[in-house]
Amino acid sequence: MSAGLLQPPVSRRVLNLGDLMTQTASRLPGHTAFVWGDRAWTWQEQNARTDAFAHALQAAGIGKGDRVLVQARNSNAMFETMFACFKAGAVCVPVNSRLAPPELAYIAGHSGACAIVRDDIFAEHGQAALEQMAECRLHAVIGVRQAGEQSYEDLVAAHLGKMFHSVRVEQDDACWFFFTSGTTGYPKAAVLTHGQMGFVVTNHLADLVPGTTHEDASLVVAPLSHGAGIHQLTQVARGARTVLLAGDRLDPAEAFRLIEEHRVTNMFTVPTILKRLAESAAADAHDHSSLRHVIYAGAPMYRSDQQMILERLGKCIVQYFGLGEVTGNITVLPAYEHDVDDAVQTCGASCGYARTAMDVRIFDMDGNPCSDEEQGEICVAGPAVFAGYYDNEEANEKAFRNGFFRTGDLGFLDERGYLTITGRASDMYISGGSNIYPREIEEVILTHPAVAEVAVLGLPDEQWGEAGVAVLVLKPESSLEPAVLTAWLGERIARYKLPKQVVIWDELPKSAYGKVPKRLIRETLLAGRE
Numbered sequence: 033m034s035a036g037l038l039q040p041p042v043s044r045r046v047l048n049l050g051d052l053m054t055q056t057a058s059r060l061p062g063h064t065a066f067v068w069g070d071r072a073w074t075w076q077e078q079n080a081r082t083d084a085f086a087h088a089l090q091a092a093g094i095g096k097g098d099r100v101l102v103q104a105r106n107s108n109a110m111f112e113t114m115f116a117c118f119k120a121g122a123v124c125v126p127v128n129s130r131l132a133p134p135e136l137a138y139i140a141g142h143s144g145a146c147a148i149v150r151d152d153i154f155a156e157h158g159q160a161a162l163e164q165m166a167e168c169r170l171h172a173v174i175g176v177r178q179a180g181e182q183s184y185e186d187l188v189a190a191h192l193g194k195m196f197h198s199v200r201v202e203q204d205d206a207c208w209f210f211f212t213s214g215t216t217g218y219p220k221a222a223v224l225t226h227g228q229m230g231f232v233v234t235n236h237l238a239d240l241v242p243g244t245t246h247e248d249a250s251l252v253v254a255p256l257s258h259g260a261g262i263h264q265l266t267q268v269a270r271g272a273r274t275v276l277l278a279g280d281r282l283d284p285a286e287a288f289r290l291i292e293e294h295r296v297t298n299m300f301t302v303p304t305i306l307k308r309l310a311e312s313a314a315a316d317a318h319d320h321s322s323l324r325h326v327i328y329a330g331a332p333m334y335r336s337d338q339q340m341i342l343e344r345l346g347k348c349i350v351q352y353f354g355l356g357e358v359t360g361n362i363t364v365l366p367a368y369e370h371d372v373d374d375a376v377q378t379c380g381a382s383c384g385y386a387r388t389a390m391d392v393r394i395f396d397m398d399g400n401p402c403s404d405e406e407q408g409e410i411c412v413a414g415p416a417v418f419a420g421y422y423d424n425e426e427a428n429e430k431a432f433r434n435g436f437f438r439t440g441d442l443g444f445l446d447e448r449g450y451l452t453i454t455g456r457a458s459d460m461y462i463s464g465g466s467n468i469y470p471r472e473i474e475e476v477i478l479t480h481p482a483v484a485e486v487a488v489l490g491l492p493d494e495q496w497g498e499a500g501v502a503v504l505v506l507k508p509e510s511s512l513e514p515a516v517l518t519a520w521l522g523e524r525i526a527r528y529k530l531p532k533q534v535v536i537w538d539e540l541p542k543s544a545y546g547k548v549p550k551r552l553i554r555e556t557l558l559a560g561r562e
Contacts, residue, residue: 044203046227050086050118051198052269053079060246060271066108067294068276073108075271080192081108085116085184087191092170094147096121096199099209100170101145101161103136103154105129105280106256109174109184113149114261115268118207118226121199122147125209125221126257129280133160135219140164143209143221143422149184152176203227204419210258210356221422222357229265231389231415232359236266239364239387240350241298241325246271251290251299253282253309259330262359263300272297284312288320295322302330304542307337310344323348325367329360331548334478335381342372353383353453354416355439357431361387361416362439363451381475382450390414391436394445399433404447407454411436442469459550461490461498466528468500473531476524477502480517482510485540488531489550491557500531503553505540512536 056065057079065075073081094100100117102124104110110126117124125143127136129151136157140148141164148168150158152175162168174184201207208224237244240263250267252274254260267274275294277286282305290296301309306328309315323345329352341349350367354360365384371377386392391413394402402408413436421427431438442460443453455471462468470488477486485505493499506512514534522530541552 044227046201046203046230048118048121048198048201049207049226049229049265050082050115050120052233052265053082053115054119054198056268056271063246063271064273065268065271066111066274066276068108069278071108078108078112081188082112082115082119083194083196084188084191085112086119086196086198087194088172088187089116089120089122089147089170090196091191092147094120094122094169096201097123097206098147098169099123099125099143099145100147100149101136101140101143102126102257103129103131103148103150103157103161104174105151106252106276107151107174108276109149110256111264111274112188113184114256119196119198121201121205123206123209125211126261127211128255128257129154131157133157136161137164138218139211139221142218143211146170148172150174201226206419209422210359210418212356220424220427223419223422224359225419228415228418229262229359232262232361233265233269235361235388235390235416236263237269239366240327240352241266244270244272244298248272248297249275249294251275251277251287251294251296253277253287253299253301253305258356259302259360260300263327267298282308284309285314285317288312288314288318291320291323292318297322298325298327299323300327300329303328303333303337304331304548306333306341306349310341315344320345325350327352329354334475336475336478338370339372342370347371351383352387353451354387357418357437358390358412358416358439359418361390361414362392362410362412363387379446379448379450380452382446382452384451385449386451387414387416390416392445392449392451393436394443395433395436402444405444407442407444410439410441410443410451410453412439413437459489461500463490463493463496463498463500463528463532468498468529470500473500473502473521473525473529476521477504477517480512480520482506482512483517484510485548487540487548487550487553489554489557491554493532496532499533500529501533501535501557502531503540503557504534504536505538506536 057075061076065078066073114124137160140161147170149172171181172184173181177183206223207226209221211219326348327350351365354362363384394408396408417437455469473488474486484507487503490498540548
């Protein structure tokens with residue numbers, strides 16, 4: 033090592049992520065931490081229950097590095113389980129509660145889980161998971177247990193009142209397996225670490241919800257197993273209360289009632305959910321002036337939807353671009369950058385600029401840097417990038433190049449460093465030798481007054497190689513003939529970009545996170561050809 037440089041430390045010890053709750057409970061013991069239906073818990077109560085379950089994990093022989101599979105709907109128990117895993121040094125493996133039993137079984141086996149925490153309604157899922165696990169040291173059930181299972185509440189009660197001292201962790205110790213959605217191939221486990229997540233929490237607080245304190249409140253309208261769970265870590269760090277919807281499905285009327293009642297200041301959501309909330313009549317029936325940071329991510333938002341939401345909710349929306357592998361930390365477009373007027377929102381359809389301490393660049397497919405306004409693959413480096421995919425060297429080799437994580441998204445940077453996403457590399461199709469990017473066409477179609485939603489994708493075609501298909505959902509009481517749309521669209525985009533077919537559906541399929549999986553649309557369209 034060169035003279036004058038510091039010698040590397042013997043240890044890179046960091047804060048155990050679970051101690052975010054410990055610290056807040058010490059500082060704000062009597063402050064409301066969590067609200068669900070007609071029940072509420074203080075930080076002292078929440079931390080005591082979390083400590084109790086951490087003791088239960090430890091008593092079952094679950095410790096540092098052990099994986100705990102969690103299939104549960106949003107609840108206080110699910111929230112406590114995550115932090116108990118962190119404190120025990122275990123790796124939390126939360127999954128989409130809407131997975132089918134075979135899907136959960138795959139994740140159980142692939143993650144190497146040795147424990148399960150699940151809702152009682154997922155008995156079939158639990159059995160499928162057990163069949164793929166080499167061992168199961170703990171099978172805890174939230175709700176009514178069956179023979180061979182243990183009650184979550186009984187486990188908490190057995191250890192309640194005993195303080196838990198969090199396990200020592202290092203910078204690169206795993207704390208969370210964030211499974212990708214699996215839109216291409218099988219889901220992969222992105223390994224998130226204690227050190228990385230400490231940075232993510234700090235970055236979220238700085239760039240997404242600046243000024244958050246214990247006087248704030250956050251409404252949860254998305255699954256805590258993924259992006260919403262990461263968002264809630266920031267609320268725990270600052271002592272803001274977390275408010276859950278009573279059920280596991282979005283009810284706009286209830287959401288706005290809770291926003292008014294708790295003076296909610298922030299929430300994490302995805303474009304389709306945010307659009308549904310803004311379009312609801314409940315937005316007019318309740319006071320939502322407390323909202324400061326309504327964060328949307330997970331998929332690009334069309335400019336027409338953005339303008340409608342701004343008109344309905346005001347300048348409180350915050351966009352970020354990021355993937356699970358980068359825990360949301362790529363770009364941010366703050367509330368003050370949003371505006372209904374295109375002359376004021378000068379960044380247009382951009383998703384913002386690079387997050388603090390993150391390096392965002394555009395490279396061509398050969399790994400060469402692109403110039404301003406030149407389209408290429410969006411790549412990112414920095415402290416928020418995950419440690420890699422668990423037990424998947426092939427995927428890791430494909431995901432990284434020259435130290436940058438390859439997002440698989442296409443876009444360009446302008447001269448100010450604002451990023452515009454043009455689509456997924458996997459969404460692009462080649463028709464008659466020309467590259468077609470669906471998002472560009474979708475943006476134009478959505479400006480038609482009769483269209484509510486649209487998805488454009490390429491399907492195999494004998495003449496063209498691939499041909500574009502536009503799948504539409506119309507607004508209520510609207511009608512539109514495919515030929516009329518094609519003629520209208522022909523006046524607005526180049527002819528080679530025109531979809532060769534237009535179909536109208538009652539609705540587009542949605543994932544549990546509100547995304548539109550084009551894979552499912554493609555499968556449905558191809559099945560119709562048979």
